[in-house]
Amino acid sequence: MKMKKLCLVYACCQLIVFFALSASALFAAATHPLDPLEASEIESAVKILRAMRNFPIEALFSTVQLNEPPKAEVWNYKAGAALRREAFAIVMDRKLNKTYEATIDLRGKKIVSWKEIADVQPLIFDREYEDLRRIVKADSRWQAAMRKRGITDYEKVEVDGWAIGQVDPKFTGRLMRGLSYFKGEGENYYGRPIEGVVAIVDVTRGRVVDLTDTGVVPIAEKGQDFSETAIGKLREKPKPLTINQPEGASYKLNGNEIIWQKWHFRYTMHPREGIVLHTVAYDDDGKMRPILYRAALSEMVVPYGDPDTNWRWRAAFDVGEYNIGRNSYPLEKNFDAPENAQLLDAVFADDEGAVSERKGVLAIYERDGGIAWKHYDFTTGKNETRRARELVLSAVATIGNYDYAINYIFKQDGSMEVDLALTGIMLAKGVKEKRSDENHSMLKMDSSGHLVAENVVAPHHQHFFNFRLDFDVDGVSNSVTEMNSSAMPAGANNPYLNGFVMRETMFKTEREAQRSMDMGAARVWTVMNPTAKNSFGQNTSFIIVPGANSMPFIAPESLVRKRAQFINNHFWATRYNADEIYAAGIYPNQSSGNGNGLPKYVADNQPLENQDVVLWYTLGVTHIPRSEEWSVMPTTHVGFKLLPGAFFNRNPALDVPR
Numbered sequence: 137m138k139m140k141k142l143c144l145v146y147a148c149c150q151l152i153v154f155f156a157l158s159a160s161a162l163f164a165a166a167t168h169p170l171d172p173l174e175a176s177e178i179e180s181a182v183k184i185l186r187a188m189r190n191f192p193i194e195a196l197f198s199t200v201q202l203n204e205p206p207k208a209e210v211w212n213y214k215a216g217a218a219l220r221r222e223a224f225a226i227v228m229d230r231k232l233n234k235t236y237e238a239t240i241d242l243r244g245k246k247i248v249s250w251k252e253i254a255d256v257q258p259l260i261f262d263r264e265y266e267d268l269r270r271i272v273k274a275d276s277r278w279q280a281a282m283r284k285r286g287i288t289d290y291e292k293v294e295v296d297g298w299a300i301g302q303v304d305p306k307f308t309g310r311l312m313r314g315l316s317y318f319k320g321e322g323e324n325y326y327g328r329p330i331e332g333v334v335a336i337v338d339v340t341r342g343r344v345v346d347l348t349d350t351g352v353v354p355i356a357e358k359g360q361d362f363s364e365t366a367i368g369k370l371r372e373k374p375k376p377l378t379i380n381q382p383e384g385a386s387y388k389l390n391g392n393e394i395i396w397q398k399w400h401f402r403y404t405m406h407p408r409e410g411i412v413l414h415t416v417a418y419d420d421d422g423k424m425r426p427i428l429y430r431a432a433l434s435e436m437v438v439p440y441g442d443p444d445t446n447w448r449w450r451a452a453f454d455v456g457e458y459n460i461g462r463n464s465y466p467l468e469k470n471f472d473a474p475e476n477a478q479l480l481d482a483v484f485a486d487d488e489g490a491v492s493e494r495k496g497v498l499a500i501y502e503r504d505g506g507i508a509w510k511h512y513d514f515t516t517g518k519n520e521t522r523r524a525r526e527l528v529l530s531a532v533a534t535i536g537n538y539d540y541a542i543n544y545i546f547k548q549d550g551s552m553e554v555d556l557a558l559t560g561i562m563l564a565k566g567v568k569e570k571r572s573d574e575n576h577s578m579l580k581m582d583s584s585g586h587l588v589a590e591n592v593v594a595p596h597h598q599h600f601f602n603f604r605l606d607f608d609v610d611g612v613s614n615s616v617t618e619m620n621s622s623a624m625p626a627g628a629n630n631p632y633l634n635g636f637v638m639r640e641t642m643f644k645t646e647r648e649a650q651r652s653m654d655m656g657a658a659r660v661w662t663v664m665n666p667t668a669k670n671s672f673g674q675n676t677s678f679i680i681v682p683g684a685n686s687m688p689f690i691a692p693e694s695l696v697r698k699r700a701q702f703i704n705n706h707f708w709a710t711r712y713n714a715d716e717i718y719a720a721g722i723y724p725n726q727s728s729g730n731g732n733g734l735p736k737y738v739a740d741n742q743p744l745e746n747q748d749v750v751l752w753y754t755l756g757v758t759h760i761p762r763s764e765e766w767s768v769m770p771t772t773h774v775g776f777k778l779l780p781g782a783f784f785n786r787n788p789a790l791d792v793p794r
């Protein structure tokens with residue numbers, strides 16, 4: 137119907153169509169150096185690469201993303217000026233098991249660089265999950281292991297692909313592991329592990345290179361599902377609670393730029409890092425003051441604490457092995473985000489380098505923020521109070537059984553908060569016991585798991601997140617300090633022993649700036665501008681205020697820990713280097729524990745005073761599994777805050793109207 141109408145008016149509209157197309161092409165083009173690659177740019181980059189002589193025949197694209205321009209170029213960019221547009225790609229030659237990095241000049245339509253990176257493995261490709269499933273199910277040893285467990289219909293089994301983790305050097309090639317789960321007629325196969333069976337798969341050569349079978353363990357019964365139908369008896373639904381913005385939202389969205397309540401910043405949905413914040417600045421009475429150049433989740437690791445053969449290698453690097461960004465799925469208004477949210481799209485390249493449009497993978501919304509500030513004058517009864525508003529940018533990545541929401545929250549008091557919300561399904565281990573008082577080593581005091589359902593143990597584990605925070609507080613040259621609070625020594629200055637002080641120490645070099653939390657000292661870290669001052673002569677700064685955190689329990693000598701050395705410290709600071717983005721290096725998949733990432737970044741022990749500095753914050757969660765977290769976990773929130781410290785002369789939220 138629509139087609140017919142179009143045909144009728146086609147002739148007279150040709151001219152208009154032509155102009156409309158050129159105009160839309162103009163509008164769609166990047167207008168800022170940090171605009172993510174748009175679909176046509178991804179297509180162009182891939183086309184240029186494919187046209188190269190000797191381009192691998194069986195190429196897989198690990199990433200095709202914006203090659204971010206140099207920092208100075210970005211901060212000094214004036215609207216309308218000429219833009220550098222470059223793509224960065226990681227390409228794997230499947231046949232030869234080789235990895236290449238490429239930079240492509242999109243304007244000049246040429247390859248700027250193409251180099252092989254030896255002895256690395258890019259993160260897992262989407263197609264490899266399917267390849268692995270097929271390879272494992274066709275393997276006779278795996279089939280025998282299933283038959284041993286009474287399973288003859290392999291369609292009822294789900295094989296879940298994992299990055300290999302630690303690799304026994306006797307295995308070479310591109311490796312993954314396959315874990316088996318019983319789907320049966322149920323929905324939540326993660327609740328029904330086929331314990332004992334783990335396959336090591338060479339995904340490019342297409343074969344199972346090793347299969348471990350530690351013996352038959354009963355498979356948990358049904359009842360692990362959590363759909364409304366599966367739950368059956370639902371509680372009374374609460375009455376509607378509507379969020380209504382009759383005049384619309386208060387933020388402005390200009391392409392990837394967001395302006396809200398004096399905050400000005402840009403966002404991108406990065407295929408690997410998920411949400412990235414760029415050029416975060418605050419409009420202070422007409423003066424645009426820079427705070428952060430770039431902030432993102434740089435790496436994650438989730439080490440499991442069970443020494444079992446089939447568990448001891450489990451430590452998911454969810455960013456560098458799996459891609460947080462590309463594993464972010466469409467959000468649902470009223471559920472994943474409130475009803476007033478605006479859902480935003482992203483464009484990525486898929487394994488083949490084709491454009492993959494992801495609808496609604498990011499949410500932006502305003503929400504109520506409780507009391508901004510208040511004082512009730514009890515002598516007059518006057519209530520000076522202000523309601524706070526917050527701006528939230530949110531995305532949720534699902535990596536296998538776990539779901540991680542990442543929320544960046546902007547506030548009217550000049551502070552920011554990073555809130556991580558952990559939900560999904562705990563990684564389950566099958567056991568023969570149905571009750572915790574049965575005599576099984578997994579269930580004793582010194583066990584490494586908690587029984588969460590009949591025949592299901594959730595092994596103990598920790599989640600570590602590392603955020604790379606490239607601060608530029610009032611300019612690029614900053615210094616980094618630590619503040620420790622302590623009791624004043626007894627003496628003439630402190631006769632009643634009530635005195636306590638807050639001492640700030642400046643980190644001179646990268647080696648000094650490797651620190652962990654100290655509750656006894658109320659320790660915080662700050663990044664300050666050594667020349668910019670507030671009106672009282674104090675240096676302007678931002679403070680990292682940790683929330684809940686954890687120390688790692690896996691031993692420092694363990695292989696997992698060697699691959700994840702960023703968890704050795706809660707806090708690191710490095711001198712800015714455009715190539716130092718990932719806390720465990722760019723290629724943690726199948727890595728041997730060579731100290732890539734932060735240990736290498738700080739090896740040259742560069743000076744930190746009055747330099748362009750980057751702060752790295754490691755946040756750990758020790759997961760104590762509870763029966764209440766089965767079969768799907770109630771959301772746990774963890775995070776940290778970034779507070780202005782002498783950045784303003786007074787409470788910046790004083791001007792919030794009543």
Ligand SMILES: [Cu+2]
Nearest residue numbers: 562597599759
């Ligand atoms: Cu957990």
